[in-house]
Amino acid sequence: MxxxxxxxxxxxxxxxxxxxxxxxxxxxxxxxxxxxxxxxxxxxxxxxxxxxxxxxxxxxxxxxxxxxxxxxxxxxxxxxxxxxxxxxxxxxxxxxxxxxxxxxxxxxxxxxxxxxxxxxxxxxxxRKVKDESELNTIQKAVKITDDAFSHIIEYIEPGMTEKEVSLELEYFMKQKGASAKAFDFIVASGKRGAMPHGVATDKEIAVGELVTFDLGCVYQRYNSDLTRNLIIGAAPTVKQQEVYETVLEAQLAAIDAIEPGKTGAEIDQVAREIITEAGYGDDFRHGLGHGVGLEVHEGPRLAQNKDKELKPGMVVTVEPGIYLSGWGGIRIEDIVVITEEGCDILTEASKELIRV
Ligand SMILES: [Mn+2]
Known part of the structure; x- marks a missing residue:
């Protein structure tokens, strides 16, 4: 201190x-x-x-x-x-x-x-630049969250409600040492996926639906944040596959572009361009990412109007999404730490569109 x-x-x-x-x-x-x-x-x-x-x-x-x-x-x-x-x-x-x-x-x-x-x-x-002990704690929070998502891949079945799945996630995380949820989990299935903050409801998850999961925990006062998508009981449709691949391409390109000295706006633009070129520019209306630490949303922001330069030790999410009203949505979110050369990805959860 x-x-x-x-x-x-x-x-x-x-x-x-x-x-x-x-x-x-x-x-x-x-x-x-x-x-x-x-x-x-x-x-x-x-x-x-x-x-x-x-x-x-x-x-x-x-x-x-x-x-x-x-x-x-x-x-x-x-x-x-x-x-x-x-x-x-x-x-x-x-x-x-x-x-x-x-x-x-x-x-x-x-x-x-x-x-x-x-x-x-x-x-x-x-607080934007983290020291080594903070990075170690955040890494543990991220690991618990990754493990919770792996667990839910095994656990989830058609007919379960979003809330049941959400509760299982919370129970798992607390068993693994988390003190709390970082926020009310988003479990948004089918058309509800079009709501970027579709908190879990009593809706049953049906075969053929895409489900967006956004979860995070608090571990020793530090937060994690992870978004992934699963497809339930069927192969993805052409459209589901296409939207997923667009978001993934944008996410990977943005991570690739991150380095100290660049601004939050520059990184946001990398993802936004790819999504816009694919024809979904109007369907990605939030910023690309945010800092994570003692708060789950803190500085720095990766967003269109953020002109501050990124520095080594900053921890940010990278989470582009596409949301189509009446259809559903996709978002993919990792946590990365900015290094001298670029960034290290702390999140290890798979980024394939997993069918369960
Ligand atoms: Mn987030």
Missing amino acids: KKRIAALRDKLIELDLDGIIINNPKNRYYLSGFTGTAGTVLITEEEAVLITDFRYIDQANNQATDFKVVEHGNYKIETLKKELQRLEVEKLGFEACYESYQQYNQYQRKLDFLELIATENVVKKM
Whole structure:
């Protein structure tokens, strides 16, 4: 955590701040290692302080070893005020995106001796580039997800409902060490495949249908994300095969194009061109991918308007799709990590259109 605190201190200098308070749970965890549900991290040039209540004092001392842990009583704001005065903070940054208007008003009233300065995504931007331990954890989350999909290939049968299959996926992942689902799984069969976010329903899966699966788990607080498609009990039709191959070609070309220095928009364009040339440009209307880490959707984005350069250590999904209303849809999604030369694919699930 020392490196992360040091990187944040560099940002404080850049932003001309004496200190910053972090309340977003994921950012708080990222900086401190503290997993409790309540607490304020205060970072100044000299000190790293974690203010929390009596429930979490032992836990905070165990987890946030680079921090001075301070217990607050009924009014956290009073303890925060004392610490800010002790540390002589005059310009205090706060997370504009994560503090409520009510909370901001309280800061203004109670911390009237300092200047409050809204900051935007300071820690979130730091989180885009993963270190080795984060990459190892994400790889494990990806492996559990790949294994869950392999399991479902054996498990699924016509006549099962989407929800039954979804529940089996969740049970499997939790048995393998996942703490939670990363999101409500998408199990979208037949025409429902035209909905990019067709969360599992009571619909029965029928012979001849394509089923889109989008699943992910949380493992040691890090997320995974995987999309694959199965064809149930019949050979694919010419159209199913054609759409599948178009999406796959776009996905492989985009992965091939990924390297540091390129922008999210450039990579998105590689996939979009292939899908457009095949005549499905209007049927691929979401971005190509997103970062994955403590959140299942985070920066950087691979999308048409994203002009930031990719850097080694960033972890992104690559997930083009084609959705045809009244017919169905296909999406193929891998997670990759950007390297010095290009990228490594973390996902190992097969990309053939598997018939079960
Ligand atoms: Mn995704």
